[in-house]
Amino acid sequence: MAITVKFFANFREVTRKEQERVEGTKNVASLLDDLVRRFGEGLAEQLYSPGTRKLRGTVNILVNGRGIGFLRELDTPLKDGDVVAIFPPVAGGKLTPGELKRYSRQIIIPGLGKRGQLKLKQAHVFVAGLGGLGSPSSIYLVAAGVGHLTIIDEQKVDLTNLNRQVLHWELDVGRSKAGSAVEKLFAMNPNVKVNSKLKRITPKNVNKLIKGADVVIDGMDNYPTRYLLNKACVRNRIPFIHGAVEGLVGQLMTILPKKGPCLKCAVPREPPKKPVFPVLGATPGVIGCLQAIEAIKLITGVGKPLVGRMLIFNGRNMTFDEIRIKRDPSCPVCSRLSR
Ligand SMILES: [Zn+2]
Numbered sequence: 257m258a259i260t261v262k263f264f265a266n267f268r269e270v271t272r273k274e275q276e277r278v279e280g281t282k283n284v285a286s287l288l289d290d291l292v293r294r295f296g297e298g299l300a301e302q303l304y305s306p307g308t309r310k311l312r313g314t315v316n317i318l319v320n321g322r323g324i325g326f327l328r329e330l331d332t333p334l335k336d337g338d339v340v341a342i343f344p345p346v347a348g349g350k351l352t353p354g355e356l357k358r359y360s361r362q363i364i365i366p367g368l369g370k371r372g373q374l375k376l377k378q379a380h381v382f383v384a385g386l387g388g389l390g391s392p393s394s395i396y397l398v399a400a401g402v403g404h405l406t407i408i409d410e411q412k413v414d415l416t417n418l419n420r421q422v423l424h425w426e427l428d429v430g431r432s433k434a435g436s437a438v439e440k441l442f443a444m445n446p447n448v449k450v451n452s453k454l455k456r457i458t459p460k461n462v463n464k465l466i467k468g469a470d471v472v473i474d475g476m477d478n479y480p481t482r483y484l485l486n487k488a489c490v491r492n493r494i495p496f497i498h499g500a501v502e503g504l505v506g507q508l509m510t511i512l513p514k515k516g517p518c519l520k521c522a523v524p525r526e527p528p529k530k531p532v533f534p535v536l537g538a539t540p541g542v543i544g545c546l547q548a549i550e551a552i553k554l555i556t557g558v559g560k561p562l563v564g565r566m567l568i569f570n571g572r573n574m575t576f577d578e579i580r581i582k583r584d585p586s587c588p589v590c591s592r593l594s595r
Pocket of ligand 1: 517518519520521522583584587588589590591
C-alpha cells in the first residue's frame with residue numbers, strides 16, 4: 257500500500273505524470289517535500305510562494321476528495337491507501353467575495369459586469385517578451401484578474417533595460433526576466449496563476465508554447481519573432497495583439513484570424529534592423545497598456561477591437577492616427593484562410 261498522488265493541469269505539465277505512488281509519508285507537508293525531491297524545483301515553484309514553504313493561492317489539495325481547508329493545513333495526516341489530488345482552482349466558475357471586491361471598480365463598467373470578470377478569471381493570456389511592452393501589459397492583465405498568464409523571455413535583466421522595463425528593478429540586474437517578473441506579478445495579485453518560461457521562441461516550439469492561449473500579446477523587440485508568432489496565431493486561430501515602439505513613436509494592431517488582416521499584410525517586409533534603437537520608457541508604457549485593453553476587450557466582449565486598423569502613436573506631437581489596413585489577397589500567412 258502507498259499514497260496515490262494525482263496531478264492535474266500545470267502540475268501534470270511540470271511532473272510529466274498523471275499520478276505517482278509515494279510510500280512512508282505522514283502528512284501533506286512531508287508528501288510535498290518528497291514530491292519536490294522527485295520532480296525538482298519546477299514543482300516547488302508551482303506549489304509555493306517565492307522563497308517560502310507556503311502554498312500559493314493557486315494550489316488546491318484534496319485528500320480523499322476533501323479539501324485541506326482554508327487554513328491550508330499542511331499537517332493534515334496521511335495514511336496508506338489515501339488519494340491526494342493537486343490541481344489549480346482557476347477552472348472554478350465563481351468569483352470569490354475577495355475577487356468581487358478587488359475588481360469592483362471595473363465590474364461596474366457597462367458591458368463588463370460579473371460575467372466579464374468571470375471570463376477574465378477563466379482566460380489564459382500568453383505574453384511574449386517581458387521588456388518594455390510585456391512589462392506594462394502583464395502588470396495590467398494581472399491587476400485586472402486575468403486568471404492565467406504565461407510569460408516568456410530568455411534574457412537576463414540589464415541596467416540599460418530599466419528605463420522602460422518596469423517589472424524589473426535595480427536589484428534584479430543580472431537575474432532572469434522570467435524570474436523577476438513572476439515574483440512581482442504574484443506579489444501584485446496572488447489570485448492569478450502565472451507560468452514563467454525562460455526560453456527563446458523558435459519555429460520549432462512556437463505552436464506548442466501558445467497552445468491553449470486565448471490571446472497572445474506581442475512584447476517582442478524584433479520582427480522575425482513577431483512574424484513567427486503572427487503565423488502561429490493565424491494558424492491556430494488565436495487573437496494576436498501586435499505592438500512595437502521606437503523613440504517616442506509606437507504602433508498597435510489587433511489580429512483576429514479570418515476576420516481581418518494579419519501582421520504580414522500590414523508590415524510585409526521586416527524594417528531595417530538596428531543593433532540599438534532609442535526608446536523613451538513611457539512610449540512602450542502607452543502601447544503595452546493599450547495591448548492590455550485590447551486583450552481585456554477581446555476576452556470580455558466589451559467594445560470594438562482594433563482590427564483592420566493600425567494605430568500610430570506619436571509622442572513627439574502627441575497624436576494618435578489610424579491607418580486602414582486590408583487583407584492582402586496574396587499574403588503568405590493569412591490569404592489561404594477563408595473569410
Ligand atoms: Zn496576412
